[in-house]
Amino acid sequence: MARNLASSFKSQPPLIVYNRTVEKSQRLLAELGASAIKVADTLDQLATECDVIFTCLANDAVVISVYNEFAKALAVRRNHIFL
Secondary structure, eight states: OHHHHHHHHOOSSOEEEOOSSHHHHHHHHHHHOTTTEEEOSSHHHHHHHOSEEOOOOSSHHHHHHHHHHHHHHTSSOOOOEEO
């Protein structure tokens, strides 16, 4: 999903991406370059630096885990859209 968004929109600033498997994010960065994407190191960084967050998660347990991390990171800042 991130590859398609970054390739289609050629966004400025770069699209911020996060993957629980760091190697996948790093491969995408190598493929598309730093002008197209920026890799977030943590879910906290992703949540605080983005206004709109798209997720594609494997199962209910992962959804609960990831969104609990988002909730902790955004305890103060609440103006976000999650898809």
